[in-house]
Amino acid sequence: MFSKTCEYALRALIYITQQTKDGGRIGIKDIAAGIDSPEYFIAKILQDLSRKGFVQSAKGPTGGFYLDNISLNRSLAEIVKEMDGDKIFSGCALGLKECSETHPCPVHNEFKHIRNNLQNMLNDMKIGDFVDQLDAQEAFLKR
Template sequence: MMLSNSSKYALKAVLYLALHTDEYNKMMVKDISERINVPKAYIAKLLQELSKRKIISSTKGPKGGFYLNPSNRNETIIQIIEVIDGKKKMESCLLGLEDCNEEKPCPIHRLISPSRSKMIALLESKTINDLATDLELNKAFLPV
């Protein structure tokens, strides 16, 4: 299982928002785009989808922008990936075979399946806040 570029960009943007925004400090797409080095139109589309699905928050107007509220910070990492890539992407065959499954596995299916299950479980258990806290405590880094 590999994350798409879209999911990677969305995760970077959400974590950047977690570190730099709240209900009183919102951020415009242009600023997010520059900080995480993703084209403005591309990240705008991803952020709009995440906002529509209530993973992040946004407001319009002169003091508008994207931000995370306390509820958003409790969303899981898997939810971001599923909004951007869909649930099937996480379970898709690494060789790209449509019919690959437990009953009809590709050559690497059984090799990857246990690791994939563990990774999905971890992504289901970790919240945006968990990862943001690791960044704040310098247990992880996000070059921005």
């Protein structure tokens, strides 16, 4: 559903949140291992997210990545839009350029409900919302 880049970005941000909840920071190697992603790929993604203010980083011996309160309250929808654009929330299920209410594709009327539900769900979910589930092992980022 999401691009690999978007999937890794979401997983990384959630993982960083869990691992730094007590005020620490976490490095690229640990993030890559924790979410089962290629280190080089996640480094590029996090560099981009850091530049755009979705994650914070610090250099030095106690450096690494962490999220501030503003980042913790960002919705998953914001991350998806930043990484993949908003086509998933507004595009045609069949990829048609001219699909609309007045010129619908064969699945338009059914898909618009799914699309709207997905957007509402991702808007309601904040990056910081998953720590308790992960800590209680009710949800997982890696298997």
